[in-house]
Amino acid sequence: MRELRATEERGEIEPIEDLLSRLDGSLEDDLRAYVRARLYLALCGVARFDQDNHLAEYGDLPETWIGEGLAAIDPILEAGRGESEHYRVRADLVAMRVKSIFSGARWASAIHAARDEAQRLDPDNPWIALSRGKEALFTPVGQDLDQAERELRRAARLDPTWSEPYIYLARLEHERGNLDRERGHLETCRALNPDRRIVRVILGRLGVR
Helix, strand or coil, X not given: CHHHHHHHHHCCHHHHHHXXXXXXXXXXXXXHHHHHHHHHHHHHHHHHXXXXXCCCCCCCHXXXXXXXXXXXXXXXXXXXXXXXXXXXXXXXXXXXXXXXHHHHHHHHHHHHHXXXXXXXXXXXXXXXXXXXXXHHHHCCCCCCHHHHHHHHHHHHHHCCCCCHHHHHHHHHHXXXXXXXXXXXXXXXXXXXXXXXXXXXXXXXXXXXX
């Protein structure tokens, strides 16, 4: 699991694809499916960042990856073996299909249903706070930066080793126009995981090496 998380957070296509290619029968079926789903989700995350920042284009690949991820995770849920983490992965995979206000409305119920089940199974899963924080930060109508900050800080408290909340805390301070705090959160993120490509790109744009 440590290698999985490090690969996800690194945010580069080749290491993710390499780990996917090395999944084999030594893993129990549900665990292998869960890891596959997380890796396809990670591929989607890299593609979204690259496309949003005009770094690369991926064509229809992200939709293919979403389909592969759901094909891995859904049988576990349909068989009644789902745990909090399985539902959170499903919620994030579906969320990758949101590209506009209209598509957000289309997929909102599926995202919320999976997130609610993840919370029911484990109220202290830090991803739940992260998800709620991102929703408050990025919603096109009714953005609530204070609520976003509370949720993102809760996610960071629940898992002090996790660098992900600080990326979104940095984005929140960017929205507020507070460059120093934005940079500070990115530096915290880099301290927790020096290999995060996304952080290197953003800090480079801010003139930080």
